[in-house]
Structure formats: structure tokens, C-alpha cells
Amino acid sequence: MNSKKIEILVGFFVSLGIAAIVMLALKVANAGMSGNGDTYSLYAKFDNIGSLKVRSPIKVGGVVVGRVEAINLDPTDYVPVVHMKIATEYSNFTETTSVNILTSGILGEQYLGINPGVLAHKDMNGEDELSEMFGLEEVKVLKDGDFITDTKSALVLEELIGQFLFNQSND
Amino acid sequence: MVNTIQTIGRNTLDTLAGIGRALLMLLGAIFSVPNVRKGTPLLIKQLYMVGFLSLIIILVSGLFIGMVLALQGYTVLVDYGAEDSLGPLVALSLLRELGPVVTALLFAGRAGSALTAEIGLMKATEQLTSLEMMAVDPLKRVIAPRFWAGMISMPLLAMIFSAIAILGAHIVGVDWLGVDSGSFWSIMQAQVSFEKDILNGAIKAVVFAFVVTWIALYKGYDCVPTSEGISKATTETVVQSSLAVLGLDFVLTAIMFGA
Numbered sequence: 215m216n217s218k219k220i221e222i223l224v225g226f227f228v229s230l231g232i233a234a235i236v237m238l239a240l241k242v243a244n245a246g247m248s249g250n251g252d253t254y255s256l257y258a259k260f261d262n263i264g265s266l267k268v269r270s271p272i273k274v275g276g277v278v279v280g281r282v283e284a285i286n287l288d289p290t291d292y293v294p295v296v297h298m299k300i301a302t303e304y305s306n307f308t309e310t311t312s313v314n315i316l317t318s319g320i321l322g323e324q325y326l327g328i329n330p331g332v333l334a335h336k337d338m339n340g341e342d343e344l345s346e347m348f349g350l351e352e353v354k355v356l357k358d359g360d361f362i363t364d365t366k367s368a369l370v371l372e373e374l375i376g377q378f379l380f381n382q383s384n385d
Numbered sequence: 386m387v388n389t390i391q392t393i394g395r396n397t398l399d400t401l402a403g404i405g406r407a408l409l410m411l412l413g414a415i416f417s418v419p420n421v422r423k424g425t426p427l428l429i430k431q432l433y434m435v436g437f438l439s440l441i442i443i444l445v446s447g448l449f450i451g452m453v454l455a456l457q458g459y460t461v462l463v464d465y466g467a468e469d470s471l472g473p474l475v476a477l478s479l480l481r482e483l484g485p486v487v488t489a490l491l492f493a494g495r496a497g498s499a500l501t502a503e504i505g506l507m508k509a510t511e512q513l514t515s516l517e518m519m520a521v522d523p524l525k526r527v528i529a530p531r532f533w534a535g536m537i538s539m540p541l542l543a544m545i546f547s548a549i550a551i552l553g554a555h556i557v558g559v560d561w562l563g564v565d566s567g568s569f570w571s572i573m574q575a576q577v578s579f580e581k582d583i584l585n586g587a588i589k590a591v592v593f594a595f596v597v598t599w600i601a602l603y604k605g606y607d608c609v610p611t612s613e614g615i616s617k618a619t620t621e622t623v624v625q626s627s628l629a630v631l632g633l634d635f636v637l638t639a640i641m642f643g644a
Contacts, residue, residue, distance in 0.1 A: 217426060220433045227437040231541025234548035241570065242476050242551060243579040269578065323575075 253280060253299040254358040258313050258326075263294045264368025265324050266315055272298055272326040279304045282326065298326065306333045308353045312364035324368060407603040413524035414532050414602075420525075427530040435496045435531065436538030442495055443488060443542045444549055450483060451475065451550030455557040459564070468564050472573030475554040480577065480586040481642065484547035486634050489593035492539050493626040497601035500531055501622040504605030505615035513606075528602055535598030536591070543590035585641045592633060597626040 263285060272280040280300035288295050300307075310331030317324050332353055356362065454475050462468045504527065507513050513523045558564040577583070601622045608618035 217429075221429055223437045224429050224432045227432070227440055227538070228541065230440070231538075231545055234541070234544040237548050238480070238544060238551075238583050239579055242480070242548075242573055243577040243583055271575070 431534035451553030473576035539594030
């Protein structure tokens, strides 16, 4: 077999291998979406994070807007702090935003659900429409590194059952 | 009594000497100054022999292993209404374990045995000695291109194996058994991480490639230059590299995915 044919076949083999790597990276692991794109960080403290994990999705109304970057214990008050990375295109969250730990399905994975509350919309003059409409104080927009204070913890089955039994015994 | 001790001692010394010869052969092959102009055609020839010719067995077995995984996984998962998790089940087991391991086993049988037999026959027919007579280093001319061809092709083959097996699982799971195509891919994407799963699988494949190619080359280079010796060396290549791959797989899994 002449060397040109061999070179063509080897080239075919190597490009097939590279195509397999690209297919695994993009189609199977979706590395393109989670790694790229500008993000900003928000933090939230919870009493109990349940089984929330690093890389769990953050959703607004079911749409993924970011992922959990890290979960640590606050060294001063021993409360779990969740570090969230959110895409910069969704940067209008205000301090009225609340965040809950929710579960997809009965046995599914836990994820963070953000309830946006009042959003910051600038009108043409650059003034806050809402504060004009309702005469509210200026609603502060959450910036990179801010804490979301309004949080609701994960439901823990044992605590629920415990509460239920406690209420039963009171009746 | 003394004879027993002597046997133990002789076996130990033989093993140590063998490891030493294997290391020397590897060092001579890897750390020789490469000659790009002369080396590239040799490497491409070996990539063809070792990589391209293994392609068909990898494609066929990958397709069928993916299809069987999907079929078996589905029958268990459907009892719990969790058949949507078929995607991550198949993808994770392939990328982490089956892809690198099965590819390495097939590679040892398909390419490793051929390498051993080829080099063994070269030794038996005194071709290696003739090369030395002509002042050509057989480590550079014969061993090095085969070694690098194995190191390059096996990880590529493992990736091709995983990719084609996931496609096979898609054929069975989605087109035949009726799992939803959207959730098959999206739950897989949510569960599979590039760094943790694909990269670790690729590292495994590189380690296995190193072990299988090294054992195959050494067994051929060090065989007894008779027809019986070559046959014994070829068998040893397949057996020892398969065992080494399976043992190393446990160690690597414990390091990568263990507690």
C-alpha cells in the first residue's frame, strides 16, 4: 500500500477521534455552556441546604440562569453560605429577590429557585419606574458579591414528620 | 530446602532483571532524540497499523456495548419510572469505566499481540541485530514509533468507543424503547462534567495505553527467539496487559472517584 493512502487513512482516523472528543465535550457534557459566558456572583445564607450540591442549577421560573459555584460554612455564625454564579444578562435582581431551595419531582435533584420580586427597570430618563409609580424608596439592585437575605431552606423530611407528630400530639 | 530458597531467589532476580530491561528499553525509546524527517513516516505507518486497523473492532463493539447497556438499564429503570435517567447512566458508566477499560482490553488483543509477534519475529530472524550491525538503533527505528503510535491511538480509540456507544444507547433507548430524546440528552448534560468525567476517563485511557503498549513492546523485544518463544510472548502480552489494565483501573477509580 502506498504511503499516500496510508496517510489519508491515518488522517481519517485522527479526525474521527477528534470528532469523538468534540462530540463528548459538547453533546454529552455540555462544557461549552457551563464554562463560558460572563457571570457575576451572589451569595445567600440558608439554615439548611439539604442535599444541594455544587453545580446545582439556579432557576427562575424553571429557566436555568446560573449554577451553584461553592457551598461553605460561614466561619463566624456556622451557617451554610451558597455562592451562586449567575449569567450577567440576568443582572436586574433587586434586594426584594428571594431564593428557595426546591426539589425537582419527588425524588429529584435539589436546585435553587429564585423569586425575582420587584425587578429594576430603568425608563428612558434612567429613573426607576417603580419608585415613581409607587413612591417607594429607591430599590437597590444586587451587585456582584451581594447577599440575598430573603432565603427559605430546604425541606427536610425528618423535620416535617417531627412537626407533624408534634402537632398531632397537641390536638 | 536450599533448592526452594534458591528457586525463590532466582525468580526474584529474573523478575527484577526483566523490569530493568523493560525500563531500559522504554528509556531508550522515549528519550532518544527524535528525527522528524525520518521519524514521521515511520510513526504514520504505525498509526495506521495500530490505530486505524483497530478502528473497526472498536466501532462495532462500542455500538453493541452501548445498545446492551441501554437495554439492560432501561428494564431496571422503568420499574421506578426513572427511565429518563438512562442517558446519565449510560454516559457515566461509559466515560468513567467501560470506555477506557474495554478499549484497552480490545487494544491489547488486537494491536498489542500484533506488536509482540512482529517484534518477536524480527528478533528471531535477527533483523534487530542486523539493524545494529548497520549502526541503526533498533530502539529508535523499531520500538519508538510503535510506542508513540500506541500512546496516540489508544486514547483516541477510547473516545471514539464512548461516543459511538452513547449513540448506540440513543438508538436503543430513544428510537426503540421510547425514552424522550430531549431528556436523554439534557439530563446527561446536567450530570456529566467535562473535567470530572471526560477528562478523568481520558487520563485513564492514556495510562492504559502506556501500560499495554509498553508490555507488548517489551514482550516482543525480550522474547526467546524461537517460534515457541514468540507464541509464549504473544500470550503473555494479552494476559499480562489485560490483568494490568483491570488492576490499574481499580486503583485509578479509587483515586479519581473514591471518597
